[in-house]
Amino acid sequence: MFNHVSAKLSDAELIARAQEGDAVAFGELYERHVVVIYRYVLARVNVERDAEDITEVVFLRAFEALHRYKERGRPFTAFLYQVARNALVDYYRQQRKSETIEAVEKLPSSSPAPDDRLMEEERIAVLREALAKLPEDYQEVIRLRILLSLPTATVGEWLGRSEGAVRVLLHRALKALRRRMVGTDV
Amino acid sequence: MFNTKLSGILNECLNSIWTGESTIEECLRMHPEHAEQLAPMLALAMEAHASLAPQAPKLSYVAATKQRILRRLSKKSQGLTSKRAPRKPAWQLKPAQVVLSLVLVLSVLVVGAGVVRASAAALPGDALYGLKLGLERARLALSLNAGGDLEILTRRADTRLDELQNLVGQGKDEGVEIVLDGYGGAxxxxxxxxxxxxxxxIPGSLEHVLERLAKHQEVLARVLEQAPPSAQPAIEHAMERSSHSQAVIQQIRLGGSPSELAPGQQRTPTPTPSEAPTMHVIDLDAHHTGNQVRVDVEVVLVGGGKVRGATVTGSWSVSGSGAVSSCVTTGSGKCHLWSGDIPEATQATFTITDISHPSYDYAPEDNSDPDGDSDGTTITIDLAGLEPPMPTDVPPTDTPIPVPHTLHVRELIAEKSVGNANNWNGFVQVVIRRDDGRLITDATVYGTFTFEGGTCSTSCQATSYCKATIKTGATTATFTVTNVVGPYSYAPSDNREYSVEVYAPE
Incomplete structure (x- = not known):
């Protein structure tokens, strides 16, 4: 992929170029961070096709808002994360409006799954439902720290919390998730 | 008070498990006093990770989306500035470039010029192939301008095809995919x-690239005939990529946007005229804003194609002043010239004195203006009676031009056919989205079903079903979208899917 010079630059250097309108520099930033942003979005929406669309929107919006971006100790991914959260808000708002149309799109699979697959899917559905019923900050720390396996420091930068606060939040979130799953405290 | 010590241990355990340094059991053994509390949480964390961790995106999605984003950003940046930032001279190289140049020099010094020369003949699987690729990267890093980059990348594509010829000539199919991946990357x-x-x-560079790409297709066609069957699909794919790249670059050279071509779509070759094509003004308008006048110029080729990168120069005549302005056309063929502050006057005149472009000649005799308020060269502006600019017009500052939304085919879903083998209906649901992902329902999709014994053109509303009745005994039909008409312009190059197969009922 183009550009091998860009590939050696730091995020800050690429951002400076992109802020001057260099689309290729932004393309390099896209390549560096698309996977983590896509995975985060997919963890939120659970539909691959929607995650693809939203991720694309995230990067287009990020470019448009890039002139407002100042590093100030926060990494670029934290900025992208914020853009992604806003895009998800719009997505859910639109989902509510076009619920009937979306329902047409999501046609049920015609091939039944085998029994063991069904049991596994059921367990996943229970887990997903339990996670969805947690407070938003608990859900988010589990998504970032457990589902995406992001380092505590990165989660702290994205959420605007200290590492210590993230550790405690995760501990509480896992306890709450377990309570939801098995009805017992840890 | 919450047990922050336990939170820290939980965190440590997760880190060591993610990095593979320890297992859950080992972690529990290290913290026996907390094992009872840790065990269920770690198990739950692992289960949640195993069950719900999202997959990475498909590589094809990443690559296609990057192209779409770059195309769109390229359109935006044309509104901001039509010029790429100049490359820095060698003494101002970035540290990474310095490192790469050192790699290049050290490669020659350490391994010897003979080895470096020998690496030029290396093929995938050879010990020196990595060195060969590394040197190519270093050369690109050391290039100081876009023209140099283009030349190096073209040579890189040439080299990959040389390697392909060598591999096929030696009867090998191992390595073919590697070199064709490299070719596609170039x-x-x-x-x-x-x-x-x-x-x-980069005057002349695009023409050179186009010549090379034409040559590549000849080479690929020749190699395809000799290649083992297992390698042929990859070579055919490379031919498609090559001809598509050729069409895209031709489009850019003619002043259009690469997004005007869908993947696979090619421009019909036109004979090269003996002289450079000519360009002229097709529209000349004036608006006033505050105490300034803005003139909008649109430049096209003789065949009607928009001309990007043309420098339009003209002079103002206001109360005896003869100020000169110039602007550079964007991909739309348009640019704007500002008068500067106009003193009290009732009339101003703007005359285009020249239009220049590296590839086209200016033909002022062809200038025209459909509005009739100018002759395409000179416009006289009645300062008392001018209309203010349209809201969509570009402000005088260097702010990006908003890019209008576009539509694309997001998904084609083949539905279950109904009927019998000799008389059946095939259905395809077409999902249309705007470039920002919004679902579009008020668009009409036009498409064709192609099947053995016939074709059927049809149309349908977005998200509903396009249908064809097939009575020829054909067992399959292919539906291909030919056009989409809706509230925004159709961008076929953004389509995620182009065609889909439907099957006769069993």
Missing amino acids: LSDLTDLAATTDPET
Whole structure:
């Protein structure tokens, strides 16, 4: 992929170029961070096709808002994360409006799954439902720290919390998730 | 009070498990006093990770989306400035470039010039192939301008095809995919670079690239005949990529946007005229804003194609002043000239004195203006009676031009056919989205079903079903979208899917 010079630059250097309108520099930033942003979005929406669309929107919006971006100790991914959260808000708002149309799109699979697959899917559905019923900050720390396996420091930068606060939040979130799953405290 | 010590241990355990340094059991053994509390939480964390961790995106999605984003950003940046930032001279190289140049020099010094020369003949699987690729990267890093980049990338594509010929000549199919991946990568880099570089800064380079791409297709066609069957699909795919890249670069060279071509779509070759094509003004308008006048100029080729990168120069005549202005046309063929502050006057005149472009000649005798308020060369502005600019017009500052939304085919879903083998209906649901992902329902989709014994053109509303009745005994039909008409312009190059197969009922 183009550009091998860009590939050696730091995020800050690429951002400076992109802020001057260099689309290729932004393309390099896209390549560096698309996977983590896509995975985060997919963890939120659970539909691959929607995650693809939203991720694309995230990067287009990020470019448009890039002139407002100042590093100030926060990494670029934290900025992208914020853009992604806003895009998800719009997505859910639109989902509510076009619920009937979306329902047409999501046609049920015609091939039944085998029994063991069904049991596994059921367990996943229970887990997903339990996670969805947690407070938003608990859900988010589990998504970032457990589902995406992001380092505590990165989660702290994205959420605007200290590492210590993230550790405690995760501990509480896992306890709450377990309570939801098995009805017992840890 | 919450047990922060336990939170820290939980965190440590997760880190060591993610990195593979320890297992859950080992972690529990290290913290026996907390094992009872840790065990269920770690198990739950692992289960949640195993069950719900999202997959990474498909590589094809990442690559296609990057192209779409770059095309769109390229359109935006044309509104901001039509020129790519100049490359820095060698003494101002970035540290990474310095490192790469050192790699190049050290490669020659350490391994010897003979080895470096020998690496030029290396093929995938050879010990020196890595060195060969590394040197190519270093050369690109050391290139100081876009013209140099284009030349190096073109040579890189040439080299990959040389390697392909060698591999096939030796009867090998191992390594074919590697060199064709490399070839595809070089083409992507070439089109990326062409799309984001002001053609004025690389006169003649795009023409050279086009010649090379034409040559590549000849080579690929020749190699395809000799290649083992297992390698042929990859070579055919490379031929498609090559011809598509050629069409995209040709489009850019003619002043259009690469997004005007869908993947697979090619421009019909036109004979090269003996003289440079001519360009002229097709529209000349004036608006006033505050105490300034803005003139909008649109430049096209003789065949009607928009001209990007043309420098339009003209002079103002206001109360005896003879100020000169110039502007550079964007991909839409348009640019704007500002009068500066006008003193009290009732009339101003603007005359285009020249239009220049590295590839086209200016033909002022062809200038025209459909509005009739000018002759396409000179416009006289009645300062008392001018209309203010349209809201969509560009402000005088260097703010980006908003890019209008576009539509694309997001998904084609083949539904279950109904009927019998000799008389059946095939259905395809077409999902249309706007470029920002919004679902579009008020668009009409036009398409064709192609099947053994016939074709059927049809149309349908977005998200509903396009249908064909097939009575020829054909067992399959292919539905291909030919056009989409809706509230925004159709961008076929953004389509995620182009065609889908439907099958006769069993």
